[in-house]
Structures are given as structure tokens and as C-alpha cells.
Amino acid sequence: MMKSLCIDLETLARYIGGTVSDEERDRIEEHLADCEDCRKEFAVASTILNDEELSECEPLSDKESRSIWDKIKGKIAPILQWSRSLYSELTENAWFLLFEPAPAMSRSRSEARPPVVEYVYFSKELSEILEAEMYFRKTEDEKACMKVRVTEESEPAKNVRLTLKREGRKDVSRPLRDAYVAFDDLIFGDYHLVVIQYGKESKADYLLKFRIDKAGIDEQYSES
Amino acid sequence: MKKMTKEEEQRRIREWTQGKELEELFQYYGGLVAHTVRKTFSLCHARFKKEDIEDLTQEVFVRLFEQECNLLKQYNEERGLHFTGWIKLITTQTVMMYLRKKDRFGRLGKDTLSPIEKEIGQETDLHHKTEAKMTLERIEKRLKRLPTLERLVFKLHFFDGLSLQEVASSLNREINYIYQIKHRAVTLLKDMLDEEK
Numbered sequence: 001m002m003k004s005l006c007i008d009l010e011t012l013a014r015y016i017g018g019t020v021s022d023e024e025r026d027r028i029e030e031h032l033a034d035c036e037d038c039r040k041e042f043a044v045a046s047t048i049l050n051d052e053e054l055s056e057c058e059p060l061s062d063k064e065s066r067s068i069w070d071k072i073k074g075k076i077a078p079i080l081q082w083s084r085s086l087y088s089e090l091t092e093n094a095w096f097l098l099f100e101p102a103p104a105m106s107r108s109r110s111e112a113r114p115p116v117v118e119y120v121y122f123s124k125e126l127s128e129i130l131e132a133e134m135y136f137r138k139t140e141d142e143k144a145c146m147k148v149r150v151t152e153e154s155e156p157a158k159n160v161r162l163t164l165k166r167e168g169r170k171d172v173s174r175p176l177r178d179a180y181v182a183f184d185d186l187i188f189g190d191y192h193l194v195v196i197q198y199g200k201e202s203k204a205d206y207l208l209k210f211r212i213d214k215a216g217i218d219e220q221y222s223e224s
Numbered sequence: 225m226k227k228m229t230k231e232e233e234q235r236r237i238r239e240w241t242q243g244k245e246l247e248e249l250f251q252y253y254g255g256l257v258a259h260t261v262r263k264t265f266s267l268c269h270a271r272f273k274k275e276d277i278e279d280l281t282q283e284v285f286v287r288l289f290e291q292e293c294n295l296l297k298q299y300n301e302e303r304g305l306h307f308t309g310w311i312k313l314i315t316t317q318t319v320m321m322y323l324r325k326k327d328r329f330g331r332l333g334k335d336t337l338s339p340i341e342k343e344i345g346q347e348t349d350l351h352h353k354t355e356a357k358m359t360l361e362r363i364e365k366r367l368k369r370l371p372t373l374e375r376l377v378f379k380l381h382f383f384d385g386l387s388l389q390e391v392a393s394s395l396n397r398e399i400n401y402i403y404q405i406k407h408r409a410v411t412l413l414k415d416m417l418d419e420e421k
Contacts, residue, residue: 009298013309014303014304017309029373029395033373033375033376034375039376039379040268040320041316041320044267046386046394047386048260048315050390054312057256060251060252060254065247065250068278069247069250075282
């Protein structure tokens with residue numbers, strides 16, 4: 001574990017932002033005057049915050065960010081939480097209406113207006129032209145359903161078969177015939193989804209690994 | 225990826241602080257965090273390798289995203305700090321926690337003592353390490369007798385190398401007031417040291 005300081009970040013941010021009371025300001029300054037670690041950190045933070053050169057930093061290119069992002073994702077505990085999203089956000093995606101929550105939305109038990117649904121979504125670039133989109137919805141206490149769409153240059157991909165594997169369970173394998181493939185009654189646990197696209201003379205296969213649990217979806221890592 | 229307009233940035237910040245579009249957040253601030261990590265190392269006079277910059281850049285984002293994006297969601301613009309400032313603050317803290325753990329801070333030395341010497345006119349052979357250390361210890365001991373703000377301004381200026389303008393800006397005070405405080409601190413220290421002669 002890394003060693004943290006006596007003044008928490010929130011207080012430091014309020015002090016720097018000039019939104020603390022006079023009493024609190026005196027208390028913080030008294031501490032800074034005597035605690036060398038906190039003062040050093042405050043001095044460096046102040047210099048960094050006033051550094052205009054840093055504010056000119058450009059965003060990373062897709063190529064630059066991709067490899068580092070994959071490493072970061074691998075270090076994080078589930079980040080794709082079961083969430084509540086506004087109906088209006090979902091309806092912007094016409095395809096989503098094909099997914100189960102569409103009728104479910106009208107049956108929403110929530111009294112929130114506009115109605116909300118619970119779902120988790122992530123997409124994965126399988127190759128330069130092939131992309132998989134996955135929607136998950138928690139159906140019961142420890143179960144979820146998943147719908148997968150695979151596109152090739154934004155059009156539904158052809159000659160694709162999806163196989164869902166889970167240790168101790170039978171593989172479920174389905175061809176992508178319609179807009180999506182649905183997998184129901186997925187009990188919480190670790191899954192492997194194999195996406196195979198058959199070409200005229202060869203086939204390409206891709207593997208997506210994820211865990212479904214009460215917190216949401218942990219997209220662990222993928223390899224082709 | 226293009227730079228965002230102010231309105232667009234505000235909308236994105238709302239999304240990011242709700243834990244959405246995190247890859248986009250990384251793409252937008254990844255470069256800033258990496259530069260801030262490098263700069264923090266330099267300001268702390270600590271040696272670093274390319275791998276340190278990469279590891280700590282990743283560490284900053286892991287901290288932001290772990291525990292359901294707790295640290296990210298803590299951002300509140302009403303505290304008076306811009307979102308970029310919040311990212312910089314977390315980055316600085318992450319690097320300094322790492323340096324403290326590794327005990328890799330640069331040490332106070334000749335560069336720190338020179339301006340103090342100039343101000344309070346103590347004659348010391350700065351080429352002699354023991355002598356320099358003793359001078360610093362004498363000053364540090366007497367600093368404890370200064371009022372809080374005088375003590376803080378003196379240390380930020382002489383020990384941490386902030387200009388008086390930077391001290392004024394960090395402490396949210398007028399520059400003239402900081403000049404007065406620094407002058408008072410130096411005079412009080414001088415008097416203390418003269419009394420002992």
C-alpha cells in the first residue's frame with residue numbers, strides 16, 4: 001500500500017479552490033506549516049496546477065491509448081456496473097429496441113419518469129473491421145441474459161457463429177442469423193465467448209472473456 | 225481525437241464523473257497525466273525511468289476507476305477546482321505517495337540553502353556539507369518560533385522553491401501581503417540569529 005497524507009484530497013481541493021471557511025483555512029495552514037510531507041505535496045501540487053504548459057497537452061491518439069488502456073482495464077475490478085439508464089438514452093439506439101428491455105421498459109416497476117432500465121453494455125473490436133456489441137440485463141437475483149451483435153464495417157456480419165462456454169456447463173453454440181444472438185439464464189460466473197467467422201477458405205476465431213456477478217460485468221481480457 | 229469545446233467538455237465531465245465513457249476519459253487525459261507524472265518527478269528532484277512514467281500513469285487511472293470510480297465521482301466543481309485540476313491533484317498525490325514509499329525524494333542541499341544565505345546574510349562555507357547541514361538545522365529550529373503564516377510562506381519559498389507570486393496564488397492571498405509576510409519572517413529570523421551571536 002502507498003502511504004497517504006494527513007489532509008485528504010477533498011479538503012486539499014477545497015483549500016486550493018478557495019472554498020474553505022476562515023477557521024478551516026487557519027487549521028490547514030497550521031498543519032502545512034508543520035508537516036513536511038503535506039507541505040511538500042502542497043507545494044508540488046500548486047506548481048503543477050499553475051503550470052500552463054501542462055494544460056496544453058493534446059489527447060492521445062487511438063493507437064497510443066489502446067495498448068495502455070488494455071493494461072489499465074486488466075488492473076481494475078469490475079468497472080461495467082449494473083446501472084440504471086434513462087429510457088431516452090436507449091431509444092437513441094434503434095437496435096436496442098430489438099433487445100428484451102424494450103417491452104420490459106413499458107413494464108418497468110420503477111416509478112421514475114422517464115422510466116429506467118438496468119443493463120450493461122460493452123463493445124469490443126475483434127479485428128480492424130469486425131466488432132462485437134454485448135448487452136447484459138440482470139433477470140433474477142443471480143442470473144442475467146445477454147444479447148450479442150457482431151458487425152462488419154457497421155453491417156451485420158455474415159457467416160458468424162457464437163459459442164458461449166462456462167466451466168461445468170454445456171457449451172451453447174448459435175449461428176448469427178438475425179440481428180443478434182441471445183443467451184438466456186446465465187448464472188453468475190466466468191464465461192468465454194468464442195466468435196468464429198467462416199471465410200471461403202479459412203476461418204477466424206476470437207475469444208472474449210468476462211465474468212458476470214452481482215456488481216456487473218468484468219470484461220477480463222480478450223485475445224484473438 | 226479533437227480538443228473539446230467548453231460546452232462539450234462540461235457534458236463529458238458529467239458523464240465521466242458518473243463512471244461512464246472511461247476509455248474516452250483516458251484518451252483525453254492520458255497525455256496530461258503522463259506529463260504531470262514526469263513533472264512531479266522533476267519537481268521532487270527524483271530520478272525516473274520511462275517505465276516509472278508508464279506505470280504511474282496507469283496507476284493514476286486505476287485509482288480513478290477502482291471501487292466503482294469512487295475517486296472520480298468525488299469530483300465536485302463547487303470546490304473551486306476545475307476537473308483538470310482534480311486529475312492533476314490526484315496524479316501529483318499518486319507520484320508523491322510512490323516516492324515516499326520508495327524514499328526517492330531529492331535531498332535539501334546547496335540549492336536550498338543559497339537563497340536563505342543570501343536573505344539572512346549568514347556566512348557559511350556551502351561547499352562543506354556538514355556546515356551547510358548545521359546552518360539548515362539552526363534555521364529550522366528557529367522557524368518553529370515564527371507565527372504560522374510566516375513559517376509556511378518561508379518554507380514554501382525557501383525550502384520548496386516556490387516564487388512569492390506562486391506562494392500568493394497557492395495560498396489565495398495578495399502578492400503584496402505575501403511580500404510583507406516573507407519580509408517579517410526573514411527579519412524575525414535575523415533578529416533571533418543576531419541575538420545568539
